Amino acid sequence: MEYIFKFCNLPDDKSTVKIVNEAANRLYYKLEGIDIETLDISDYNKRYFGSLLKNLRSNLQRYAYILVWSITKIDIPLKKLVFLDYGGGSGMLSLLAKECNIGTVIYNDIYDVSARDAELIGKAIGDQADYYIPGDIDKVIDFLKTKSINCNAIANYDVIEHIYDIEEFLKKISLISDNNNLRVFFSSGANPYNPLIKRKLVKNHHRCELLDRESIFGRKERDPLESYLKIRKKMIKNLNPDLSENQVVYLAAATRGLIEYDIKKAVNEFLTSGSVTFKQKYPQYPTNTCDPYTGNWAEHLMDIYQLRNVLQRENFQADIWCGYYGDSNTLLKCLAARSLNLLIKSSGRYGLIFSPFFTLCGNIAPQSSY
Template sequence: MVSNLKEDVFIFGASRAGIECFNNTKNIHNIVGYIDNDKNKWNTTIENINVYSPDILLKYRNNRVIIASVYYKEIINQLEKMEIYNYDFEPIILKNHKMDNKIVESKRILFKKLRNIDIKSLKISDYNKRYLSEIINDAKFFLQVYSEILQSIITKINKPLDEVNFIDYGGGTGILSILAKEVGFGNVYYNDIYDVSCCDAKEIASKLGYNIKDYICGDLKQVIKYCNENKICFDCLGNFDVLEHIYNLKKFFSNIRYISENSMVLSMFTTANPYNKEIVGKLTQQHKKIEYEERVKVYGCKERDSLKAYFHIRIEIIKQYLESKSIYLDDNKIKELSNVTKGKDKNDIIRILDEFLKTNNLPDNNDKFSSNTCDPYTGNWAEHLIDFEKLISYIQKLGKINISLLPNNKEELKNSNVIAINLVM
């Protein structure tokens, strides 16, 4: 293995993703070898680069390992069992865009700061202490996704980065906001519907040494109000694991234009990938539990979320409404009404009830994923499996909008743990 002035790195994954990683990084790194778990590939070469067993990494611990595989979580566990922590990711989703050096450096700076933060000393809720701990424990993954969100925006924005108004919509702990600030986005605004998270995110940013422009608490309606009152417009919006919780996606995409002036770039990533059968199977089981089983209050739970089974909450709402109208229906009919109103919030449940009482008609459940369910009190979906074809068709009718899914290949979508919807509108 011959070194030069470039950083020596191994690529973990001697397959198509690994070859793409090699082509993307060969000008900035010295690729000293491929690593793969397939014994049949050991002692072979790819474009004159040797393929080795993972055991060779024990000899070259100081060399960085770039993971280029959809099995990255398993590989991370494998490396950490070998006490190898000097690993990074090839962008698995945005394969056509080389990560900007500034983003890579910002990600590393923030990674170190997160590793050093004392969560116990933070004056934040138990919910966000738990949430932040999860992010820090899987920091490489989260920061990689956040980086890809920002990179996706940067490649589409037609404005100097230091003049950009960015909103982290549904920001949770605010780590995406912080990374955007570190990267150099001019004005970074944080938003979340949960007032507790709005306060906690401010504390986290302060502790890490970042000044976020402002914190906007509420849903899109409140963000629109904030824009009107403060006479500002947003150039871009990003988030991770928010899309699958928005109650009315059609309404969201119809109204998002009211927070921008001309064009706006949106990059929304989610792990609720409906094209990945394994993910669909896991989330379907999760939906059934939340729908029919009561949950126990545990450390770090979100106070805003209901613990009762959603099916029983809808029964309570239906019974209370019927009692207020002095109307009697038998238990079987009430259970039927609860079933057909699955995935509806209280307002929509009552609207459906009124229609039923007038016409005796009930709506069909035409959801592509029949297990989908939401909290009837808040409208918060339980990891909503979205019918993206239907959603994209609706968005395209709103006007001249450039919209795409990532990965943009159906075969890659089936294997990806993350899916993204990107828009320029």
């Protein structure tokens, strides 16, 4: 079977495309036969990874596309290449990278439970990554420096829209390699140019900000059940019990999108000056909100071209690319997906209006292009 999106843009390097497609085919049959209920993994990943397995071919098409573009045009043999799956979740991208026989595959996720589960899943099917690193980008940088490892490629899906300070993250990316040969490929479903996606994410922003949630099977334990607004009000009251109710309401609204340590700064500023000068970094998307405890954004809508500019200032050749649709389980949906892919491919940047995701991609390397 084919595990590359139909009618999408692909690199000229057909040998790499073939390697990834054949690896995805092998991985498909490995994962199709896995019984996740017998694995000693968390309920969260039994639910989350299980949902990926229900649409396995489509998901593998997406990860194959990401991997192909992550490792192509790098003048390093696959056996010597170092690939970092940053924010890997259940680890499907790492599994595919190992199935491609990439020299060194490094998995990372800020959630230690996912890091543990991804390693167990990798062991179960014989595609274990070489390293598993729980923690944020600083932990990854420290680990790589300790091991004297230089990454050649870093990629992910649905990660950058959750990172609290995405611009600071992008400024640190080059630190995972000191040999001036690094490729990035960050794909995200939080596409602000697709009106259907944007409407759906705005609704999710409102739910996270205003509504408490029930504890359901497979819930991510680090995610709170209380609304973000309620949490911020409690934090603010604890910081200064003498604040009036009106002042608490004002501060809770003014600190939307802030993590706890920044909320403390805002409250101190208010007590000193009587106002809060914090402004939304992306004011065209005022519904954005994040978990005040962890800074995890609720599908952060961002100025994606501003992110490209950040990478460019860090000496990356960088751009924004359109994403594509994978095949579905029914013929009609497959035909619709492929028709949309043709439209996206032929529409240039306007294809983002129809795309299910976007990609922030780039490379830092002498005499290299993508």
